[in-house]
Amino acid sequence: MTTTDTHCPYCSLQCGMRLGAERGGAVQILERPEFPVNRGALCGKGRTAAAVLSPAARLTVPLVRDGRRGRLREASWPEALDRVAQGLRRTAQRHGRDAVGVFGGGGLTNEKAYLLGKFARVVLRTANIDYNGRFCMSSAAAAHKAAFGLDRGLPFPLADIARTGCVILVGGNPAETMPPALRYFRELRENGGRLIVIDPRRTRTAELADLHLRPVPGTDLALALGMLHLVIAEGLVDEEFVSTRTRGFEPATASAMAHWPERVERLTGVSVPAMREAVRMFAQAETGMVLTARGAEQHSKGTDTVGAWINLCLAVGKAGRPGSGYGCLTGQGNGQGGREHGQKADQLPGYRSIEDPAARAHIAEVWGIDPDELPGPGRSAYELLDTAGQDGGIRALLLMGSNPVVSAPRAGHVAERLRELDFLAVSDVVLSETARLADVVLPSAQWAEETGTTTNLEGRVILRQAALTPPQGVRTDLHVLRELAAGLGVDKGFPEDPEEAFEELRRACAGGPADYAGISYQRIRAEDGVFWPCPDEHHPGTPRLFLDRFATPDGRARFAAVSHRPSAEEPDDEYPVYLTTGRVVSQYQSGAQTRRVPELNEAAPGPFVELHPHLAQRLGVTDGELLTVRSRRGRAVAPARVTDAIRPDTVFMPFHWDGAGRANSLTNPALDPVSRMPEFKVCAVSVERAAAS
């Protein structure tokens, strides 16, 4: 058996694992205890990841559709690629370049994300490229950047969590979403640190907490403001830190004064004594961290919400010091790297702004084009999908590594829009729900079959190494991009070799905020990953950011002056219950991969509606009975799961499934004005027993 060190295909922890390839093709997933993030531990998803490599679970031949109503049929690679090139070209000719869209994913490697962005800007010359990371951590990214001048999920290694004094975890459930990370929260408590969890649900993570606050969905912003109010009222402000390392405390104080604790209690349902306890626990700890995840971020006020939590860190001096800081628990495997290298509508590689003339000049030079040829900012993910097939919207779409038919808000509408496209090409590992709508489906190689870097939630750039050869009929995304570029008349600049792509990426991001210039495959192998920024080969990398100064022009962090506002949709007589959505431990994102793993499917076979016994009693519903959940966007049917772990005014649905139980049929695409994040985490629904039929 030959073994290869690599990383898990799933979440942003990017756990180290060792793949053992036996003769005859069988693959074993082995522990890799020396990799620091997970120290050998893997969750059920990671342990069973090899199942998706089996030819039975995946696509091994390109598919094309003849005519609008035709069925997908098998095709050769030349035919499939030719169709894609033609489809994209024809749309650009008929409707203009911006009518061609590109949609990427936070699971793509840095090399793919980089070249996909380059493909959009250099070959297609469209402004309209965005990706599903917009649905993931874009609110945290925007708030992070505004406060600290730089967005890296965690400004410290994950292991620092175990050694801090107090963690406030807002809207995150690592026990289900990234189980191997949980050890650090356990160690935190074993070391005498405190854990405060803020979540409307008593999750498995909340069960570990010293204090669990359960705000009404959509009120985390008010809660953070109320807690800042108490910090000020109780004299817990770190005056020296505030005066020497921050700006904007006065307006932030004014906002906090407008959110006095008794008012916040009314808005959030969290009692003043509980808020006070949390504030004291956090402020009086020697060091502390606030970590947010999707629960706080996926709101039409997600950016402001994260800003308010960062304010709390800044007011008590818990940022920019060892053992302290604000961090975002990024979701997707390459959620971090995927947002740095140019598949985001407003961004160029190295986390540069597409509107910054210096950034444009630099990237244009690396790409060998005139800066004026670079398009400007395009539409955000939901807006891109929402205008698909419409006047002024995109007419053709190339989609890689994403499944918006399941994962986008108001998914029924998104599916309809995708059907209205003149041309849709999807590159994926499996025939996802979105791929089913495509005119051309390109079977793509998987994590174990190709080399490439990802950047985990800590900002650690790591290397996945190919352990296997992809099955015949399967090609890598880099190959696809090179072929398509050539087919569209650009025959240089799209290397198929990942290391060659990475070398170009290093040059492109050099000098940018996310600077990988000093990182090489060789260094990553030797050092268990390298933390960016790493501007040159002699630079050790930066595990801990902001210790001397923040990345703003004057080195000071910025308070955000924010105010609470209601969610875009609050319950009313017609839709009286809150819906919040989320994840279960045995499935990953849209489920495209994990639903094809028998073990995981057995553990989590389908969607459900979690509701409180009081609500169940009122509706006359017992556990397991089918419920119809309706919103202004659509309906979903799934069995009831009765539990007192949820508030009686709220129901919860996991979003991993398509079909009748698709949670995203219900969700609200109201967007955050800054991050363009949709409001996945709260909308108003009605709940009733499904008709007997």
Add this chain to the structure above:
Amino acid sequence: MSAVSNGARRRRIAVVGAGLAAARFAQQFLESGGEAELTLYGAEARPAYNRVLLADVLTGRYDPEAITLPYGEPGARLRTGTEVVAIDVRGRTLRLANGESAAYDELVLATGANPVLPPLRGLYADGELTAGAHSFRTLADCARLAEDAVRARRAVVIGGGVLGVSAARALAALGLPVEIVHQAPHLIERHLDEQAGQALRRGLLALGVDVYPGNRARALHGDGRVTGVELANGYVLAADLVVIACGARPRTGLAHSAGLAVRRGVVVDDCLATSAPGVYAIGDCAEHRGTVHGLAGPAWEQADVLAARLSGADPAARYTGSRPLARLTAGPLEYAAFGEVGEDLPGTDVLRLADATRGSYKKLVLRGDRLVGGILLGDLGTVGALTRAYERDDPLPADPLHLLITQGAAQW
């Protein structure tokens, strides 16, 4: 919305007042994408501040500067020390005390309320409150009170409602012996029942506050400076500091002179519109469906509705009323009270839990499966769940007893 948009001129919105309702309105209007030249006219010299926090400015918990409120600056402009003396609703013009006039397209009245000063002999000297006597409504009141409190030896608070209790607690926190004279048989009779009133009285006593319920103040003694408060029964309480906390009355003079419909407050409909076109009223000065709330919560909610309407974020937003909640957190004293708390309401059930040792008292009044009122004193663990159930009129579970127990509430 009757925005006058002739050519390039921006729509002008004037807000009379710079308190909580005005500030929240301005801030939300701009944050919701509202486009207007927005001007707030504040009669006080100070920028907008949060009146709710005044008692703790007195205790020193907050610096007076620290309770400043955001009002949408720099998008909105606040003119402090600028009193509006008249409104020409037909000409859509304000007249200011300095003689200036200011045109508006839409006008928001957020003039607040004045303290009620009862007819006490000796309350005034030369047209001013007698030295040592204070109302307690503004930061200026608060500053004067704080200054006097330094030299004072005994304080009397006239009025044992929400404000009086909170003022008494604050003065006691400064180390003064305090007595409350209250006309009703028990404290905060508008929100608390007798048992809760008694419990609160015991709590105050532990802080150094004596309460004389069922007593009316008749006169202030002292020549040039207060020396005591004479009660209706003739008894005189020695005091060199007196706080009048007898409630507040909507400030409606401006609206009244302009010919707007005014009853107890400026009358508004569910759109917060007054009887004059383009004129709205919110907060303590407004009377909606016969109710003047006089509380910060409803003021905030009215401000949000009006901001949503006028900014265009939700032109159909309506204010249909608030279910009022009285809430005090003051050092060791903490209570929440809402709705109907009497015992003699037909068709209601009463659940009660009293723990004299720990000074906690809880009471819920239910009608069928709905919560119609409640009191929590001392132990507020369940306050979040209960007040939300009350506010949303949610049906309660079949066995509501656990709602009284904090452990049970954690299951909510």
